[in-house]
Amino acid sequence: MKDKIYIVKIGGNVIDDDANLASFLQLFSSLDGAKILVHGGGKLATQMAKQLDIPQQMVDGRRITDVATLKIVTMVYAGYINKNIVAKLQSLKVNAIGLSGADGGLLKAHKRNHATIDYGFVGDVDSVNEGLLLQLLKSNYCPVIAPITADAQGQLLNTNADTIAQEIAQAVGSAFEVHLIYCFEKAGVLLDVEDESSVIASITNNNFQQLLDEEVIFAGMLPKLQNAFDALNKGVAKVSIGKWDMLHSIATGSSGTTITNE
Amino acid sequence: MKDKIYIVKIGGNVIDDDANLASFLQLFSSLDGAKILVHGGGKLATQMAKQLDIPQQMVDGRRITDVATLKIVTMVYAGYINKNIVAKLQSLKVNAIGLSGADGGLLKAHKRNHATIDYGFVGDVDSVNEGLLLQLLKSNYCPVIAPITADAQGQLLNTNADTIAQEIAQAVGSAFEVHLIYCFEKAGVLLDVEDESSVIASITNNNFQQLLDEEVIFAGMLPKLQNAFDALNKGVAKVSIGKWDMLHSIATGSSGTTITNE
Numbered sequence: 206m207k208d209k210i211y212i213v214k215i216g217g218n219v220i221d222d223d224a225n226l227a228s229f230l231q232l233f234s235s236l237d238g239a240k241i242l243v244h245g246g247g248k249l250a251t252q253m254a255k256q257l258d259i260p261q262q263m264v265d266g267r268r269i270t271d272v273a274t275l276k277i278v279t280m281v282y283a284g285y286i287n288k289n290i291v292a293k294l295q296s297l298k299v300n301a302i303g304l305s306g307a308d309g310g311l312l313k314a315h316k317r318n319h320a321t322i323d324y325g326f327v328g329d330v331d332s333v334n335e336g337l338l339l340q341l342l343k344s345n346y347c348p349v350i351a352p353i354t355a356d357a358q359g360q361l362l363n364t365n366a367d368t369i370a371q372e373i374a375q376a377v378g379s380a381f382e383v384h385l386i387y388c389f390e391k392a393g394v395l396l397d398v399e400d401e402s403s404v405i406a407s408i409t410n411n412n413f414q415q416l417l418d419e420e421v422i423f424a425g426m427l428p429k430l431q432n433a434f435d436a437l438n439k440g441v442a443k444v445s446i447g448k449w450d451m452l453h454s455i456a457t458g459s460s461g462t463t464i465t466n467e
Numbered sequence: 468m469k470d471k472i473y474i475v476k477i478g479g480n481v482i483d484d485d486a487n488l489a490s491f492l493q494l495f496s497s498l499d500g501a502k503i504l505v506h507g508g509g510k511l512a513t514q515m516a517k518q519l520d521i522p523q524q525m526v527d528g529r530r531i532t533d534v535a536t537l538k539i540v541t542m543v544y545a546g547y548i549n550k551n552i553v554a555k556l557q558s559l560k561v562n563a564i565g566l567s568g569a570d571g572g573l574l575k576a577h578k579r580n581h582a583t584i585d586y587g588f589v590g591d592v593d594s595v596n597e598g599l600l601l602q603l604l605k606s607n608y609c610p611v612i613a614p615i616t617a618d619a620q621g622q623l624l625n626t627n628a629d630t631i632a633q634e635i636a637q638a639v640g641s642a643f644e645v646h647l648i649y650c651f652e653k654a655g656v657l658l659d660v661e662d663e664s665s666v667i668a669s670i671t672n673n674n675f676q677q678l679l680d681e682e683v684i685f686a687g688m689l690p691k692l693q694n695a696f697d698a699l700n701k702g703v704a705k706v707s708i709g710k711w712d713m714l715h716s717i718a719t720g721s722s723g724t725t726i727t728n729e
Contacts, residue, residue: 256519276547284546285538288615288623292569296621302571302599307554309564309608337564337608344602346571353550359558361550 210239210342210381211456214370217247218390219449220286229388230290232452234297239342239381241373242301243350244290245366250274250281270325270363278363279305279353287351294347302346306330306354307361309337312369314354314362328354328362330369333376342377367429371436378440385441386456387429388449393462394430398423404447404460409467410434430464437466472501472604472643473718476632479509480652481711482548491650492552494714496559501604501643503635504563505612506552507628512536512543532587532625540625541567545613553611564608568592568616569623571599574631576616576624590616590624592631595638604639629691633698640702647703648718649691650711655724656692660685666709666722671729672696692726699728 213236219229233242250268254261254277262269270278287303294301306312306328314328341348350373352366367387374385393404408416408430416422422430426446433444447454447461454460475498481491495504512530516523516539524531532540549565556563568574568590576590603610612635614628629649636647655666670678670692678684684692688708695706709716709723716722 279550280542280546282546283550284542284544288541288545288567288569288617291567292617292623293621295569295572295617296619300571301569303567303569305550305553305565307550307557307563307565309562310557340602340606346599355550355554355557357558359555361554 207380207382208239209384210241210377211236211384211386212241212243212370212374212377213386213388213452214243214245214366215388215449216245216366219388220244220247221249225449226290227293229449229452230293230297232450234294234299236452236456241338241342241348241350241377242290242294243352243366243370243373244282244286245352246278246282247286249285250278253277253281264322264324267324267327267365268363269323270327272326275326275361275363279361283351283353287349291349294349300346301349302341303349303351305351306364306369310334311337311350312354312364312372313357314364315356316360316362326360326362328356328364330354330364330372333372335376335380338373338377339380367432371432371441374436374441375439378442383441383443384456385433385436385444386452386461387444387446388452388455389446391448392451392460393447394426395423396421405462408462408464411467433464434466437464469642469644470501471646472503472639473498473646473648474503474505474632474636474639475648475650475714476505476507476628477650477711478507478628481650482506482509483511487711488552489555491711491714492555492559494712496556496561498714498718503600503604503610503612503639504552504556505614505628505632505635506544506548507614508540508544509548511547512540515539515543526584526586529586529589529627530625531585532589534588537588537623537625541615541623545615549611549613556609556611561609562607563611564603565611565613567613568626568631572596573599573612574616574626574634575619576626577618578622578624588622588624590618590626592616592626592634595634597638597642600635600639601642629694633694636698636703637701640704645703646705646707646718647695647698648714648723649706649708650714650717651708653710654713654722655709656688657685658683667724670724670726673729695726696728699726
């Protein structure tokens, strides 16, 4: 029987508000057992780019990362956000240790090569050094991971935090029973995107096709669900999606949407 | 017989110039055996503060760290500089892992309480989590340490990198034979501050008092030397001071100034 681990991903909706972040970290710190936190970016990088007069270009919700923007996201994600989260978790008695994908070769990546769009210094993950994570977890450290990776030539790359959470969840799946939790701004996967009470509590392989056929799932959620099933097929036990302030009830399955491979 | 370890500190003179940094990292990567790199800040934080219109105040060469400045130094030191060094070392086959003092409780600190000067968010180190360093070193990781620490309340603090190097050297002294190397812009401790060839090759407890009596040592070097003897009294085997591009010959004692407790 494998030990349980929670891998929790938070994004801008938590990070951008100091009070929200403090509340979330309190909740996270009281989750029992092994845990890893993966954080995204948030508005601070955009604000910083504006203050420094560096124009930002978004394509399909992804930030085009030129040299100046890479510098900003490295500073903001791996520096300011990561170290603030780590210091706050330490004060809550969680032995947090902040890592980017460059550190200890945690996430080896390559620069995205897209047929029509030049994303700039955006990286896609090739491999995870799960040995480093397992060693730290064994000594009761809690890895806190920033969405910056590096390629084999030492080039830093801006990388999607959802993907990083998934890759890490898959990588530690042979050693742990992994519960991957995506915290976002909605209460879960909704039947009606305008109605927070219309959460679909459980999505399984069995009912997913039916839900697709009935076209009841908000289209924006489909890639997240496909990735969730992908993770489940690669050794993750359970994936949940829900609102950050319900972390404990998402963990027990009493709120949010839980996706399993049944 | 203890294994040797090099603890090398670099400052702005190396960090501020991409070509110098690349050359230095090449030299550092080819130092044999266990090693830790501690880096300072450099001009990038000052440039960033200027671009963001945040006035900087220096007292006795120390940066007064208000909230806005703390944000900048956290971004620049623990984010940009640290992750670039780590990624470059990784590409040179050194399994570098970047840490601030907040990470894994590496450097517990307190906000400086000075009788007459309010340094702001500047920290003085109380303790080192040497267990984390020893564990990483045992697995052949190379810790790369940024000069940001945290207090018990989760407040990040700007901290002198020379001091951090010394504290870390002392902390691992029971497990390793420590050679602490300070890389700076001069060839070593000079008899004549204008003459790079006037390096004093060796300073020991025995000849230090004599050198002081003869008033041949540049006054600006005295605090560094006092700290060096302090480190030697706390378990460090050898302290060297020299120019960064001579790293290998400093390590063997054929250039720079070597300070020992004889």
